[in-house]
Amino acid sequence: MKSTSITIPDVAKAAGVSKSTVSLALQNSPKLRTETKKKVMKAAKQLGYVYNQGAANLRRRSSSMIGMIINDLTNPFFAELAIALERHFSEAGYVVMMANTSEDREQQDKVLRAFCEHGVAGILISPAVGTQQQDFASYFARGLPIVSVMQPIPGAECDYIAPDYRQGIQEATAHLIDQGITRLAFLGGRLETAAYQERKKGFLKAVEDAGIDADNIQIVPCPVTRKAASEAVQQLIEQEHPPQGIVCYCDIVAFGVNFGLRNSAFKVGVDIAVTGFDDVLACDTVSPPLSSMRPFSDQLARLACDSLIQKLKDPSRPVSNHLVKPKLIVRESSILATLK
Amino acid sequence: MKSTSITIPDVAKAAGVSKSTVSLALQNSPKLRTETKKKVMKAAKQLGYVYNQGAANLRRRSSSMIGMIINDLTNPFFAELAIALERHFSEAGYVVMMANTSEDREQQDKVLRAFCEHGVAGILISPAVGTQQQDFASYFARGLPIVSVMQPIPGAECDYIAPDYRQGIQEATAHLIDQGITRLAFLGGRLETAAYQERKKGFLKAVEDAGIDADNIQIVPCPVTRKAASEAVQQLIEQEHPPQGIVCYCDIVAFGVNFGLRNSAFKVGVDIAVTGFDDVLACDTVSPPLSSMRPFSDQLARLACDSLIQKLKDPSRPVSNHLVKPKLIVRESSILATLK
């Protein structure tokens, strides 16, 4: 790239010391007299020296790069999570390589390989739908630290951080039931994911606890997009006894529901109660404001980041999982005016 | 990291050839017999060899890493753009390091330095508010290829790719005027940015072309957040003669406007016309659907990516700017029922 760049020997010459001393000075070693360190740093600044992490990585056989792989960055929740993750890693002195897989396992494979060739110290991943343990087998074998968020890697022995989906959805469902709602639907999500199964369990638990008859509930999965959810909800309300409350898989689904119902007889927050999950930024300023389970994405990010960094420092650290308890944020979408 | 990893000499030994041959084989050099290459590749696969980009970068004095710095990833438009950029770079064989600056120049400085130490081949940046040429002076001097998107770096000689804001806003404004709207506002954006100034010019041009009196227009900047826009629009409609049409700086502002008006006497798409800019995914499925200028973010990303890659291949390439003409997508928010 550069015609000829400034290196440690250059700085050494300018400062009148040896290569080794410069190296020591750059890492602020206590073995050096502060006076010497200052002298070196001054020379470095003067020459416009820039540290070559790549060379250092090679020699040290380690790096401060993290690979972050996200399944769906078009979903604002994942975007918010990615931002928080990047910020935490950055604060901890790491640099992050980022890739969006769009739920494509092949793409996931590809970037995983690319990141490894570039020598990332560890991987933080929100896995694509259908990810198998074997997708990571060779990386685990090689001892690459991996932390998964939002979605576990089935059968894999690696740290996993996520909201407590079951508990969260159960709470959201109970919130609707508490208002006297007896006909309920759980809408959205992809059947084949653990995150879906967990939520479904939470929904069923709340329904069961309330003694609601199975005839009065419906569970309809659908892709996690506004469009799909919008279409799904339209089918839902065409039935004879449409639900009075819809527990959505996540906010994106809830937004889709809101859109799907806008020209119908059912006004969200009036005739029909809706809850989301993720508490994305927009919940506050959408109309009606969306009640949602707040997953504390910043805390999730912190835990994930810390887990990975711990594992980097001590690779033999045992696997640890964290389920963060989400909190119900009640806004207008889930308050049923007609029942008040 | 790894106890002991497989390197080129290991593969060489296994394949019964020299280091050099393995290196050549890995880059699929035509200097080698296909038979030899196959033999080497087989050995490499068998041993689980993984290429060390870092070492190669050091030797070659080049890299295939791109630094991507974005000012506000919480804005879905930038998220969509970042995704598209990452995809294009990935397809071209580059790996991207990502950072969000949250419009913070200090953070921008910090990641810029970090990316350089890591040896990125080039930088793609959507600069933070207030970015100066001098923030990049040392990088330009060192010959680091930089491409800016969405916002120019004032006074800097570097490629710049963005939508044609002036033209776009002019068109959006004309669209409202064509419906017979005579009282107009341009809302949102930060005064100190070039992107704001350009849009303002477009707004004024349309207004002037239509011969609309200056008393009937208002221009009120505000931070690019839903909340700020929501509050700003509430002030706007408290006046004696509130505008009938609001041209918004971008979709986020328009969403805020929509929210701010939800409990007012003015129904968007009925009593008051609103346009956005960016045509983010949600425009389609928000109610009412938001008319917006489509910037063709995928094409922007392509151009930006290509520009940077060209510059990597030929550093002496002259600076080239691209303004992509956006397209008006009319939806319900900008159709005034009361005027029909």
Add this chain to the structure above:
DNA sequence: AAACGTAATTAGAACGTTACAATAAACTTT
């Protein structure tokens, strides 16, 4: 003042790759 211990500095090999120059092998020419 000699001997020792500690503190500060440095020489030099290594990290995993590439690329130049050099060699070896295989064909053409005469």
Add this chain to the structure above:
DNA sequence: AAAGTTTATTGTAACGTTCTAATTACGTTT
């Protein structure tokens, strides 16, 4: 069959760091 050409392969020196071991410079103790 010797010389010349092309085609394949390889030895070796870098790239910019770090780290161990070796060296030098200082105070302290006797």
